[in-house]
Amino acid sequence: MLKLTKRTEYGLIALTHLAQRQGEVVPAREIGDRYPIPRRLLAEVLKDLCNADLVASTRGAHGGYALVRPAQELSLGEIVSALEGAPTVSSCGDGDLLHGEHSCDVQSICPIRSPLVEIKDKIWQMMLTTSLASLAQPHKPYRPLASQTQVNGSVKSSIESP
Amino acid sequence: MLKLTKRTEYGLIALTHLAQRQGEVVPAREIGDRYPIPRRLLAEVLKDLCNADLVASTRGAHGGYALVRPAQELSLGEIVSALEGAPTVSSCGDGDLLHGEHSCDVQSICPIRSPLVEIKDKIWQMMLTTSLASLAQPHKPYRPLASQTQVNGSVKSSIESP
DNA sequence: ATTATCGGCACTACTTGAGTGCGGATTGAT
DNA sequence: ATCAATCCGCACTCAAGTAGTGCCGATAAT
Ligand code: SF4
Ligand code: SF4
Numbered sequence: 566m567l568k569l570t571k572r573t574e575y576g577l578i579a580l581t582h583l584a585q586r587q588g589e590v591v592p593a594r595e596i597g598d599r600y601p602i603p604r605r606l607l608a609e610v611l612k613d614l615c616n617a618d619l620v621a622s623t624r625g626a627h628g629g630y631a632l633v634r635p636a637q638e639l640s641l642g643e644i645v646s647a648l649e650g651a652p653t654v655s656s657c658g659d660g661d662l663l664h665g666e667h668s669c670d671v672q673s674i675c676p677i678r679s680p681l682v683e684i685k686d687k688i689w690q691m692m693l694t695t696s697l698a699s700l701a702q703p704h705k706p707y708r709p710l711a712s713q714t715q716v717n718g719s720v721k722s723s724i725e726s727p
Numbered sequence: 728m729l730k731l732t733k734r735t736e737y738g739l740i741a742l743t744h745l746a747q748r749q750g751e752v753v754p755a756r757e758i759g760d761r762y763p764i765p766r767r768l769l770a771e772v773l774k775d776l777c778n779a780d781l782v783a784s785t786r787g788a789h790g791g792y793a794l795v796r797p798a799q800e801l802s803l804g805e806i807v808s809a810l811e812g813a814p815t816v817s818s819c820g821d822g823d824l825l826h827g828e829h830s831c832d833v834q835s836i837c838p839i840r841s842p843l844v845e846i847k848d849k850i851w852q853m854m855l856t857t858s859l860a861s862l863a864q865p866h867k868p869y870r871p872l873a874s875q876t877q878v879n880g881s882v883k884s885s886i887e888s889p
Numbered sequence: 890a891t892t893a894t895c896g897g898c899a900c901t902a903c904t905t906g907a908g909t910g911c912g913g914a915t916t917g918a919t
Numbered sequence: 920a921t922c923a924a925t926c927c928g929c930a931c932t933c934a935a936g937t938a939g940t941g942c943c944g945a946t947a948a949t
Contacts, residue, residue, distance in 0.1 A: 567730070568729070611926090625925060653728065670764075671763055675762075
């Protein structure tokens with residue numbers, strides 16, 4: 566199901582918090598103190614972010630975490646990628662078929678492989694061009710990608726017939 | 728992890744096959760005959776598509792399935808929605824908070840809820856405006872969304888600094 | 890009657906995700 | 920030197936979702 570993991574969401578929350586205190590070293594306790602996130606899990610996530618070099622850690626008494634780059638230069642894509650790997654959409658990566666991992670039997674004759682890779686790229690591109698800063702701003706102006714009519718509950722196609 | 732289920736992929740493959748024989752009634756056996764998909768699973772998926780009124784079924788000896796609408800008017804969004812529910816991105820739906828399901832403790836003060844809903848809408852919008860027909864065309868021209876540098880292994884952000 | 894097809898229910902095995910436990914290492918304050 | 924606050928690392932349990940299967944009944948053409 567097309568959904569982010571909770572770890573990623575917690576990571577994003579933590580990062581927005583760090584973004585607000587840009588430059589400062591913030592202990593994990595403070596974050597877990599403000600948001601009802603399982604502390605232990607939060608630590609785990611921050612560790613992952615640290616391993617991915619998105620935040621820097623300082624140990625010891627007055628230790629904590631800090632963004633390694635300003636929030637404007639941190640992309641959602643990087644964060645997601647660090648916490649749960651890049652989006653895949655299809656079960657077979659976009660790896661050059663014929664080599665390596667035969668994750669799917671259909672692969673050689675799959676009619677939807679290539680189109681799905683395109684969709685993945687679009688999603689991925691969107692995430693790479695979305696900065697943490699724009700996430701942190703509570704009510705940002707909303708810059709639509711294309712014509713953006715509100716879409717919610719009921720599903721009825723509205724495709725431009727070519 | 729941001730990925731479609733295999734059921735959905737199988738459904739898409741089946742639908743592209745039906746699209747090629749638009750108007751005809753095609754038995755599930757034929758599809759499972761062309762693609763190495765577990766037959767039994769394929770049947771399950773087609774059943775779901777039938778329940779969602781995306782395909783019509785005919786029972787009996789010369790029975791089978793047929794698209795209920797031309798492929799140009801069938802959106803990827805509808806298909807995904809029928810097979811695994813609409814994309815959610817965040818664990819909490821976009822349901823009006825304060826009511827109903829408290830799927831997440833952070834909900835009331837979550838700083839990323841609203842931004843994630845926006846992203847979900849963009850993805851959703853993309854899927855709603857992508858027709859089955861465009862998926863079925865084997866090698867379509869590839870229309871990039873923006874500057875599309877290949878993104879794979881290593882992730883380095885490339886955000887336009889505003 | 891026979892055969893090919895869909896329909897429905899329920900079931901198992903596997904993978905992933907959420908969340909936890911515990912002890913150790915580092916650093917600053919006393 | 921001691922203590923307290925913090926990060927670090929590994930491994931573990933439990934729940935949920937996904938992949939895939941079995942079986943038999945209902946329809947309808949021949
Ligand atoms: S080959 Fe086709 S079906 Fe198999 S995983 Fe890739 S896209 Fe999905
Ligand atoms: S409230 Fe925030 S953290 Fe909880 S699910 Fe919704 S978006 Fe994710």
